[in-house]
Amino acid sequence: MRTIAADISDTLAHYQTQVNERLEAFFDKKIEEASRISHYTQEVAVNAKEYTLRGGKRLRPIFCIYGYKCLSDTNIEAIIEASISLELMQSYLLIHDDVMDEDELRRGKPTFHIVCKTLCERHFGTNKALEFGKNIAIVAGDLLEAYGEEVLAKSPFKSEYVKKAVARYAEIIKNVGYGQILDITAERKGSITEDEILMIHNLKTASYTIEGPLHIGALLAGAQEADLQVLSAYGVPLGLAFQIQDDILGLFGSEGKTGKPVGSDIREGKKTLLILHALKRCNEGEKEILLKAVGNQHVTAREIDAVRAIVRETGSFDYSKKLVEEMTDKAVRAIKESPFRSEAKDFLITIADFMGKREY
Amino acid sequence: MRTIAADISDTLAHYQTQVNERLEAFFDKKIEEASRISHYTQEVAVNAKEYTLRGGKRLRPIFCIYGYKCLSDTNIEAIIEASISLELMQSYLLIHDDVMDEDELRRGKPTFHIVCKTLCERHFGTNKALEFGKNIAIVAGDLLEAYGEEVLAKSPFKSEYVKKAVARYAEIIKNVGYGQILDITAERKGSITEDEILMIHNLKTASYTIEGPLHIGALLAGAQEADLQVLSAYGVPLGLAFQIQDDILGLFGSEGKTGKPVGSDIREGKKTLLILHALKRCNEGEKEILLKAVGNQHVTAREIDAVRAIVRETGSFDYSKKLVEEMTDKAVRAIKESPFRSEAKDFLITIADFMGKREY
Numbered sequence: 248m249r250t251i252a253a254d255i256s257d258t259l260a261h262y263q264t265q266v267n268e269r270l271e272a273f274f275d276k277k278i279e280e281a282s283r284i285s286h287y288t289q290e291v292a293v294n295a296k297e298y299t300l301r302g303g304k305r306l307r308p309i310f311c312i313y314g315y316k317c318l319s320d321t322n323i324e325a326i327i328e329a330s331i332s333l334e335l336m337q338s339y340l341l342i343h344d345d346v347m348d349e350d351e352l353r354r355g356k357p358t359f360h361i362v363c364k365t366l367c368e369r370h371f372g373t374n375k376a377l378e379f380g381k382n383i384a385i386v387a388g389d390l391l392e393a394y395g396e397e398v399l400a401k402s403p404f405k406s407e408y409v410k411k412a413v414a415r416y417a418e419i420i421k422n423v424g425y426g427q428i429l430d431i432t433a434e435r436k437g438s439i440t441e442d443e444i445l446m447i448h449n450l451k452t453a454s455y456t457i458e459g460p461l462h463i464g465a466l467l468a469g470a471q472e473a474d475l476q477v478l479s480a481y482g483v484p485l486g487l488a489f490q491i492q493d494d495i496l497g498l499f500g501s502e503g504k505t506g507k508p509v510g511s512d513i514r515e516g517k518k519t520l521l522i523l524h525a526l527k528r529c530n531e532g533e534k535e536i537l538l539k540a541v542g543n544q545h546v547t548a549r550e551i552d553a554v555r556a557i558v559r560e561t562g563s564f565d566y567s568k569k570l571v572e573e574m575t576d577k578a579v580r581a582i583k584e585s586p587f588r589s590e591a592k593d594f595l596i597t598i599a600d601f602m603g604k605r606e607y
Numbered sequence: 608m609r610t611i612a613a614d615i616s617d618t619l620a621h622y623q624t625q626v627n628e629r630l631e632a633f634f635d636k637k638i639e640e641a642s643r644i645s646h647y648t649q650e651v652a653v654n655a656k657e658y659t660l661r662g663g664k665r666l667r668p669i670f671c672i673y674g675y676k677c678l679s680d681t682n683i684e685a686i687i688e689a690s691i692s693l694e695l696m697q698s699y700l701l702i703h704d705d706v707m708d709e710d711e712l713r714r715g716k717p718t719f720h721i722v723c724k725t726l727c728e729r730h731f732g733t734n735k736a737l738e739f740g741k742n743i744a745i746v747a748g749d750l751l752e753a754y755g756e757e758v759l760a761k762s763p764f765k766s767e768y769v770k771k772a773v774a775r776y777a778e779i780i781k782n783v784g785y786g787q788i789l790d791i792t793a794e795r796k797g798s799i800t801e802d803e804i805l806m807i808h809n810l811k812t813a814s815y816t817i818e819g820p821l822h823i824g825a826l827l828a829g830a831q832e833a834d835l836q837v838l839s840a841y842g843v844p845l846g847l848a849f850q851i852q853d854d855i856l857g858l859f860g861s862e863g864k865t866g867k868p869v870g871s872d873i874r875e876g877k878k879t880l881l882i883l884h885a886l887k888r889c890n891e892g893e894k895e896i897l898l899k900a901v902g903n904q905h906v907t908a909r910e911i912d913a914v915r916a917i918v919r920e921t922g923s924f925d926y927s928k929k930l931v932e933e934m935t936d937k938a939v940r941a942i943k944e945s946p947f948r949s950e951a952k953d954f955l956i957t958i959a960d961f962m963g964k965r966e967y
Contacts, residue, residue, distance in 0.1 A: 281785065284806065287792040288785045343749065347742040371795040382707040382791055385745060389703065390784040392749070393777040396756065400774035406766035413773050414760035417753040424750040425641065425648045431742055432647040435731040446644065 255597045259309065265327050266308045266334065270299055273331060277394060291387050294362050299338040299391075302354040307333035307460045313594050314464025314478060317587035322404070329402040329467060332416065333460050335395030340423060342388040346381050347431070360384035392420070404467045412466040419459040426450030439518045445487070448520075453486025480581035485599050488574035491567050492603065494519035498555060499564075510551040516542025521558055521567050528561035575603035615957045619669065622687070626668045630659060630691050637754065651747050654722050659698040659751075662714040667693035667820045673954050674824025674838060677947035682764070689762040689827060692776065693820050695755035700783060700815075702748040706741050707791070720744035752780070764827045772826040779819040786810030799878045805847070808880075813846025840941035845959050848934035851927050852963065854879035858915060859924075870911040876902025881918055881927050888921035935963035 274296035282289040308330035315326040344350075345358035352358060357365070364380030371379070399413055426447050433439040433447070461478040462470070470478075497512035498521060512519060518541075526537055537557060540550045558564050582595045634656035641652035668690035675686040704710075705718035712718060717725070724740030731739070759773055786807050793799040793807070821838040822830070830838075857872035858881060872879060878901075886897055897917060900910045918924050942955045 284785050284810070285789055285792075285803075288788050291788055343745055347745060367795065370792075379791065379795060383788065385703055385707060386784050386787045386791070389748075389752070390781060392752065393780040393784065396777035397774055397781070400770055400777060406770045409770045410760055410766045410773075413770075414757055417756035417760060420753040421750060421757070424746050424753065425644050427746045428648050428651055428743065429645055431739065431746070432645075432730075435727065435739060443645075450644070 255601050262309045263305045266305045269328055270331050298359050310460035311464035313591050314461035315468045316591040318468035325403050332395040332398040335391050339388045339391035342384050346384050408467050408469050412463045415462050419455055422450045422454040444520055448490045452490040453483045457486040458482030477585045481578045484574040485578035488571045489602055492571050494521045513540055521563055525558045525561045525563040533557045571603050575599050615961050622669045623665045625687050626665045629688055658719050670820035671824035673951050674821035675828045676951040678828035685763050692755040692758040695751050699748045699751035702744050706744050768827050768829050772823045775822050779815055782810045782814040804880055808850045812850040813843045817846040818842030837945045841938045844934040845938035848931045849962055852931050854881045873900055881923055885918045885921045885923040889917055893917045931963050935959050
């Protein structure tokens with residue numbers, strides 16, 4: 248007998264392939280469009296394609312497709328095509344994020360501005376090549392946002408539905424922007440409260456990764472306000488669970504499965520609920536260990552082990568695990584009671600359990 | 608008897624006031640929205656309002672309003688409201704532009720990232736304050752783009768029309784992006800051809816300042832492809848005329864009227880058709896003078912006078928003036944022959960003449 252995990256993996260793989268194929272075809276058209284302007288615009292489009300297709304789980308498009316499937320099973324080809332708008336948004340936001348954070352690696356390869364820095368060095372020399380790379384990356388992000396908006400606005404659904412979906416698309420970008428401002432200021436402030444972390448998770452992850460994509464798909468199928476509310480009752484807690492699970496994996500996950508170096512969250516000084524909760528419950532000596540480790544670029548494996556021990560001993564690990572479970576259950580209950588199509592309900596329930604238990 | 612210039616000034620002033628009032632009301636709602644998230648998001652919204660309202664001729668919203676008026680005279684309130692999306696786009700692009708160019712002044716006041724740098728210094732100290740300012744400015748630009756998209760997507764016109772207008776809105780952003788890539792690479796390359804300059808003008812000015820806004824307004828009134836073509840036949844040459852006139856004023860205009868320091872285009876090394884044309888026609892000695900002046904931060908008033916003399920002597924000044932005239936005539940002819948509403952035709956003809964003769 249096949250396991251549920253194997254079934255959902257098949258479903259995910261199926262849509263990942265479909266989404267990737269459509270992204271590829273979309274970018275090929277854009278590369279052609281850009282090539283008619285100049286060699287340089289073409290080069291930017293080629294690199295935007297490589298960047299977008301170099302990895303990613305395509306969760307946002309898949310949630311968009313299943314948001315649609317909650318209400319309709321016609322025109323699946325069109326919803327898959329429309330769903331790539333969310334992956335274009337993702338590339339756009341990641342490119343700008345990497346510029347702001349001055350990160351050099353994304354999905355194991357150079358970030359977009361570093362790719363453009365290298366192009367600059369090849370074409371024009373090394374002087375101010377990083378600035379050139381960053382500037383092209385800012386424009387490329389803006390371009391990808393416009394691409395995503397275009398895909399959505401040109402999708403063949405009822406105009407009334409498309410209009411609402413576009414407004415929702417803009418709302419997601421707005422929420423991520425607000426979340427990003429909180430994030431940047433919190434980092435500068437050097438302190439953050441649990442409420443602020445939850446607010447950032449809500450604006451940057453829940454709205455953006457799960458609730459927003461579900462809404463866009465559902466709106467394209469003609470969703471009413473009540474439908475959107477059910478999807479929020481599912482998407483918001485699941486988004487929170489997803490983020491907390493991410494934090495847990497960031498500290499306790501294995502590099503082989505997550506693809507991230509062990510302890511990278513610690514090194515980057517990421518303020519997670521996990522750490523914040525531990526800080527509130529530990530003694531002075533432990534506090535010193537935590538504060539010394541978080542944000543320390545040269546933190547040792549031994550120090551990371553000590554952080555893990557404190558997170559366990561203070562009950563922060565169990566608390567976070569329990570929160571993931573509770574939030575996942577809440578999401579599942581909301582969707583179980585919904586009037587949606589059973590294929591979509593089954594998928595959303597299974598993926599919620601899957602995400603709560605994921606190891607990557 | 609009143610002059611035509613006085614009449615059109617009244618019309619422009621009337622719509623400038625209307626657009627500004629609506630921008631103000633819009634931002635007040637956004638400030639309220641942002642204040643519910645945090646003090647910092649509110650502060651960004653407050654500064655985005657100040658930045659957007661500190662000046663500007665509101666040409667893009669006005670062209671949008673008259674694009675609509677070409678086909679309809681109902682629901683004027685709604686088209687004025689929708690037209691502010693173009694001013695939000697303008698703020699978004701200017702904020703990102705200023706980050707890329709590292710400019711410190713915009714409309715006589717600090718650029719957005721410099722405003723945010725100052726906020727950083729006040730709240731968090733001077734360390735990496737410029738980086739902070741730039742990062743917040745990138746996000747603020749992204750936010751304003753989303754605001755503009757939201758305004759358009761939520762406008763009360765027929766959904767079918769709104770859908771097309773949103774796609775056109777994305778297309779404008781895309782064209783500006785392509786133009787910006789050309790611009791950045793041309794600057795690095797250190798050389799540019801007449802074709803490239805015309806391509807940049809077309810992507811960044813014609814599409815963005817005149818043709819695009821006219822199309823968006825017309826689409827919201829239900830324009831068909833033939834209507835859009837007439838507006839392009841008007842907007843594209845007029846956009847080019849507008850840009851060349853800008854270049855002429857940048858070199859020969861008075862600071863009192865243009866608001867820009869005399870010779871700032873020369874200092875910034877802006878590659879204009881005016882200079883390019885002169886370079887092709889001058890002798891070796893003159894060429895040396897031109898190349899020494901363009902892009903020279905410390906260029907003297909005497910050197911700028913010498914540049915002006917060369918531009919006149921090589922016939923580049925007359926050539927550019929004539930091009931402005933020809934392009935303006937071409938635009939006027941296209942609109943004269945159109946089947947549009949006469950109020951809109953009159954305005955578009957008058958403003959074309961007005962722009963061709965403007966001194967600011």
